[in-house]
Amino acid sequence: MSDRILEKLSILADAAKYDVSCSSSGSKRTNEGGLGNAEGMGICHAYTEDGRCVSLLKILLTNQCVFDCAYCVSRKSNDVRRAAFTVREVVDLTINFYRRNYIEGLFLSSGIFSSPDITMERLVRIARTLRREENFHGYIHLKTIPGASDELLREAGLYADRLSVNIEMPTKESLALLAPDKKQEDVLRPMAFLNESIQASRDEARSLKTAPLFVPAGQSTQMVIGATPENDWQILKLSDGFYRKLNLKRVYYSGYVPISNDNRLPAIGTPVPMVRENRLYQADWLMRRYNFTVDELVTPADPFLDMQIDPKLQWALRNMHLFPVDINTADLETIQRIPGIGLQSARRIWEARKFRKLTWEHLKSFRIAANRARHFITLQGDGPRKDLTPLQIRSHILAGAHSKYTANHSPQLPLF
Amino acid sequence: MQAVLYDGSWYGFMAAVFDVYDYRFTDVSVCPADRFNGHLFSEPHRVYTDEKKAKRVAAGLLNKISEDASAQLYRCFLSGDAAIEETLLAYIRYALSSGPSVESDFSHPAVIKVTQIAKKVWREQHRMEAFVRFQKTADGLFYAIIEPDHDVLPLIAKHFKNRYADQRWLIYDARRRYGLSHEDGGVSFIEVSFAEGSTSARDVAHVYDASEDLYQKLWKQYMTSVNIAARKNLRLQVQHMPRRYWKYMPEIGG
Ligand code: SF4
Numbered sequence: 001m002s003d004r005i006l007e008k009l010s011i012l013a014d015a016a017k018y019d020v021s022c023s024s025s026g027s028k029r030t031n032e033g034g035l036g037n038a039e040g041m042g043i044c045h046a047y048t049e050d051g052r053c054v055s056l057l058k059i060l061l062t063n064q065c066v067f068d069c070a071y072c073v074s075r076k077s078n079d080v081r082r083a084a085f086t087v088r089e090v091v092d093l094t095i096n097f098y099r100r101n102y103i104e105g106l107f108l109s110s111g112i113f114s115s116p117d118i119t120m121e122r123l124v125r126i127a128r129t130l131r132r133e134e135n136f137h138g139y140i141h142l143k144t145i146p147g148a149s150d151e152l153l154r155e156a157g158l159y160a161d162r163l164s165v166n167i168e169m170p171t172k173e174s175l176a177l178l179a180p181d182k183k184q185e186d187v188l189r190p191m192a193f194l195n196e197s198i199q200a201s202r203d204e205a206r207s208l209k210t211a212p213l214f215v216p217a218g219q220s221t222q223m224v225i226g227a228t229p230e231n232d233w234q235i236l237k238l239s240d241g242f243y244r245k246l247n248l249k250r251v252y253y254s255g256y257v258p259i260s261n262d263n264r265l266p267a268i269g270t271p272v273p274m275v276r277e278n279r280l281y282q283a284d285w286l287m288r289r290y291n292f293t294v295d296e297l298v299t300p301a302d303p304f305l306d307m308q309i310d311p312k313l314q315w316a317l318r319n320m321h322l323f324p325v326d327i328n329t330a331d332l333e334t335i336q337r338i339p340g341i342g343l344q345s346a347r348r349i350w351e352a353r354k355f356r357k358l359t360w361e362h363l364k365s366f367r368i369a370a371n372r373a374r375h376f377i378t379l380q381g382d383g384p385r386k387d388l389t390p391l392q393i394r395s396h397i398l399a400g401a402h403s404k405y406t407a408n409h410s411p412q413l414p415l416f
Numbered sequence: 417m418q419a420v421l422y423d424g425s426w427y428g429f430m431a432a433v434f435d436v437y438d439y440r441f442t443d444v445s446v447c448p449a450d451r452f453n454g455h456l457f458s459e460p461h462r463v464y465t466d467e468k469k470a471k472r473v474a475a476g477l478l479n480k481i482s483e484d485a486s487a488q489l490y491r492c493f494l495s496g497d498a499a500i501e502e503t504l505l506a507y508i509r510y511a512l513s514s515g516p517s518v519e520s521d522f523s524h525p526a527v528i529k530v531t532q533i534a535k536k537v538w539r540e541q542h543r544m545e546a547f548v549r550f551q552k553t554a555d556g557l558f559y560a561i562i563e564p565d566h567d568v569l570p571l572i573a574k575h576f577k578n579r580y581a582d583q584r585w586l587i588y589d590a591r592r593r594y595g596l597s598h599e600d601g602g603v604s605f606i607e608v609s610f611a612e613g614s615t616s617a618r619d620v621a622h623v624y625d626a627s628e629d630l631y632q633k634l635w636k637q638y639m640t641s642v643n644i645a646a647r648k649n650l651r652l653q654v655q656h657m658p659r660r661y662w663k664y665m666p667e668i669g670g
Contacts, residue, residue: 005630046547258646354521
């Protein structure tokens with residue numbers, strides 16, 4: 001018995017790991033005398049050897065699938081061991097891991113083992129059992145199965161904190177090439193449906209205190225990066241649309257991990273594009289938290305992010321006419337845009353200077369990245385050298401610090 | 417210099433602050449009685465931990481700073497850092513002497529120091545909320561041991577109470593030798609004394625629930641299976657999860 005469940009877990013966790021989302025934040029579910037809560041920030045309970053956060057029990061219900069998406073280990077034509085959990089097994093694992101403080105909750109996805117509706121119904125049944133029978137108030141993230149009915153999506157939304165529909169590929173063409181069974185509409189339609197339902201339930205909650213929670217942590221999606229030729233501008237434009245038009249909470253970027261000899265895809269052994277993935281996350285963060293637009297970060301004419309320096313610094317070096325900024329007088333948004341100064345230090349600067357004029361000593365005590373920031377600020381008349389070109393500033397900064405990735409994961413450098 | 421000795425508790429420290437003002441001590445060093453190095457000072461002042469005095473200081477502070485800021489002072493106190501009293505007293509003097517709140521005056525040395533130490537304690541508080549690992553005993557108690565750098569048990573009580581409302585649990589701080597216990601819906605701090613020679617819960621393995629071993633195995637299996645070898649980055653792992661916490665985490669050290 002225990003050997004069989006161990007084997008299932010190893011197969012179905014392994015197959016689920018390429019979905020990078022592990023967030024458990026942003027919900028509002030409180031404990032009502034039972035087990036668990038899902039309020040607030042979400043917690044990373046552990047870290048794998050690859051340094052990724054483990055917050056949720058992330059598994060597939062089954063890795064059997066009738067589809068044949070080329071980038072996926074569970075695709076029909078792949079020769080791998082198959083397994084399937086029962087509803088009870090998933091419920092017991094979730095509850096017992098949760099009680100030991102291993103996890104914040106469950107992230108459940110599945111291969112499509114027969115029809116989309118039958119698959120989705122099984123996922124919903126697990127969530128319902130956890131909520132209704134086990135009195136579980138921890139976090140539940142369900143992946144929605146493309147092609148499942150609206151009724152099932154609606155029911156899923158009553159139990160889940162978050163739902164996600166993965167866009168997988170940044171363009172229709174790439175999806176058609178690699179996932180012949182899927183159409184982009186199959187993904188966009190449920191996203192739009194969920195968005196409408198979520199907005200409607202928000203409106204209802206405003207007028208009616210007892211309105212049930214409906215996907216309180218919103219919806220997210222994921223796209224695979226580096227398997228297909230799209231550039232960063234295309235990718236970020238797509239994300240921007242998801243944030244603005246469909247109110248998505250997060251877009252995840254998953255650097256493609258080569259898993260197949262299919263000649264439509266990068267060969268096995270090709271490095272995972274981790275630096276690029278990281279730069280996309282940085283750009284995404286600048287869009288969501290710093291009010292940068294896509295076109296400030298990349299343009300159709302210059303559509304790739306610089307791999308060596310972060311996107312905020314790239315932007316600043318292209319816009320030297322906006323600098324240097326006077327720390328003692330600039331407004332908050334301007335301070336936030338200075339390379340080397342994060343949201344928290346910007347706020348500290350802005351608060352602290354109400355008491356007295358700030359000096360370099362103060363700034364250092366706020367732990368800003370002085371090596372970068374010094375090229376872009378003036379403090380009581382003391383400013384940066386004026387004779388440096390953006391290119392020279394770039395190399396000064398690079399000489400003074402190296403990216404946390406360069407040591408381990410530098411992209412292959414050409415020999416000449 | 418006047419030495420002011422208190423009992424090492426938060427209330428004791430607040431009462432000490434009361435006395436510092438009451439006796440108009442200026443050049444003063446506040447420290448826990450058991451850490452006092454008697455040679456340096458003559459005739460220390462001993463604080464009587466009077467809850468009324470402590471509460472007056474707390475209320476006085478709340479006239480000047482927000483509840484969040486005063487919670488930061490408490491966090492700072494729990495850091496247990498050497499001479500933390502000096503930093504706290506400097507902050508409190510500055511706060512009480514000023515009209516408007518000084519809590520956002522990050523260019524003041526005491527304010528930025530308190531902010532940074534509080535942040536450090538806050539970080540460990542959240543790490544403990546994440547890294548506590550319960551083991552289920554045969555009588556249904558979920559039991560965990562921690563050895564945090566800072567005394568964060570009082571700070572994590574509420575989190576665990578809310579989360580495991582229907583569960584009997586005990587978190588034991590092996591470094592400070594006291595625990596936090598949850599029974600019948602209430603939490604309380606308890607002293608736990610182990611028999612001679614068995615200071616660690618490792619020794620109570622024989623009282624585990626029959627399913628405990630299976631779930632630890634499943635958890636270890638899970639952590640192995642979700643790892644992506646092609647992305648290996650041990651430095652990042654250690655950065656998020658410093659080694660000093662591994663001892664009680666079955667998936668990695670324990
Ligand atoms: S439908 Fe999902 S599980 Fe099936 S092959 Fe495509 S991506 Fe993989």
